[in-house]
Amino acid sequence: MLLAPPGAKRQPPAPSAGEMQRRSLPIFQARGPLLSQLRSLDSAILIGETGSGKTTQIPQYLYEAGIGRQGIIAVTQPRRVAAISLATRVSDEKKTELGKLVGYTVRFEDFTSEETRIKFLTDGMLLREAIGDPLLRKYSVVILDEAHERTIHTDVLFGVVKAALKKRKDLGKFPLKVVIMSATMDVDQFSQYFNRAPVLYLEGRQHPIQIFYTKQPQSDYLQAALVSVFQIHQEAPSSQDILVFLTGQEEIEAMTKTCRDIAKHLPDGCPQMVVMPLYASLPYTQQLRVFQAAPKGYRKVILSTNIAETSITIAGIKYVVDTGMVKAKKFSPESGLEVLAVQRVSKAQAWQRTGRAGREDSGICYRLYTEDEFEKFDKMTIPEIQRCNLASVMLQLLALRIPNVLTFDFMSKPSPDAIQAAIEQLDLLGAVDRKEDQVTLTPLGRKMAAFPLEPKFSKTILMSPKFHCTEEILTIVSLLSVDSILYNPPSRRDEVQSVRKKFISSEGDHLTLLNIYRAFKNVSGNKEWCRENFVNNRNMMLVLDVRAQLRDICLKLSLPIESSRSDTGNIRRCLAHSLFMNTAELQPDGTYATVDSHQLVAIHPSSVLFHCKPACVMYNELLHTNKCYMRDLCVVDADWLYDAAPDYFRRKLRAAKN
């Protein structure tokens, strides 16, 4: 043997069992090429299916190879639970305590320290950090994972990291490296966008899944799903569970009932069946039931929305039944309306659903559409950034000091109409100045950007000291910025109504919610009270966290925090300052029309004002489903609206005269 070169280290100890396990992953093959690429280049695209181990291994490879030791390696995730569980797993693999070398940051939870070098965080969290530091100077490497999901935050981050990378290169210090990790989609688009970054492909470890299409197109996907479930049920061993993808709560509850009824009258020798609904607004304890194994001799049938596509993973699913339908939001910039409609899934989404059958073993997927129909599905789901109101995004870009937000380098550009509509909304709220195609943030706008909220909510908070009702506005905004705290099981409607009566305010939903919050605080957040009053305890706990965070921001901005106590007029006057563009008037024929565009709208049946006919209302949002519904309403005096935004209403009056 040759002499070791000077300074060479001694032979490293033999790899441990855990280390051998890590080396056996298929991704280990990609280690060399990836590291040499990232030593010489700024960015790389990594394509690999779930199960390739890329998310847990790549950050460790980079760290172990000493790439980016001078800073932190960030790994973003679209979901909180993913960020938390990945950090836990990687810190276990490194045999370190969570929060030391490996940590995570999500809203309300920060498990990092001075020592942290690998940090998992939600994409929304990194975006928020970027407002304080657009160059992301803490980070040496940013890994954007699950990029194919194209969440609105990931899409904005694409532009933010691309700009930061260039700027840091131009400055000639702390180079930033960017890794985009995605499933097998969008590859060319990613590479093009990141200056023709090289693409590495990784092998996955999926189990084989057999796919069956229907021979004929199905006119009734619910009927088809029902037939499929019971066909599988009569043929397959009872230990094999079924996951059915449907579109919404109502549909799922109805189907659950039908399945249970049919299951009662099955022929002898047929296994028993447990049917479980699954959707986001279901109380947490009921969601947890889908993880429990069914008793022996029983088959588990889960009827789910797209929550089971990515957010919730259930073990032991052998069969997936895909109706090919999904309920999703579309944005029409012309009308400025968000439309929630049942529509076809994309091919990418269909593959995601199919994959849910092969997580531990081979699986079977029944697609309730023909192969020809499938071929006509869109390749990808339209990125969220092209389907949403952009007011928040534009405010964030302005806060990031992007030179010209109107020409921001999006990977998939939203329509100019959507961008204009967002700027218009910010202008009405007083957040921006517009001069010859230049949009800049006002001091008010900069304060608004400090809140993790929709601009109209931040505006209300900032106006509240003037009305001496900041305590109440903080509560109302918190209640409105989480999923509904009200649990409305359709089968117990009468019970819900009678129990809720005591909280109802004739002034509308905002004050009704405030009453419920106050009652909840009076019993110190009692769980039993929540159950009895059909209040979603988990969401209510979230409200407390949100409120505390918003209150902190108010204190940092030195806002005086007062309570209006029983004066509800002041609260509504304050709300008018941010909802004045969302108002509707009662017409002689008993319908409502918006003041802004004379759109025909209706009061949503979930509103406490549903059976009332106030002359003038303001609402939080319009949602187009069967009808165009106003959600979360508040009774308002026309005079207050005029006081809140005189210019706006003067313009409206002038437009009406012409």
Added chain:
DNA sequence: CTCTCCCT
């Protein structure tokens, strides 16, 4: 006479 889903 009713609300896919995630996130700061």
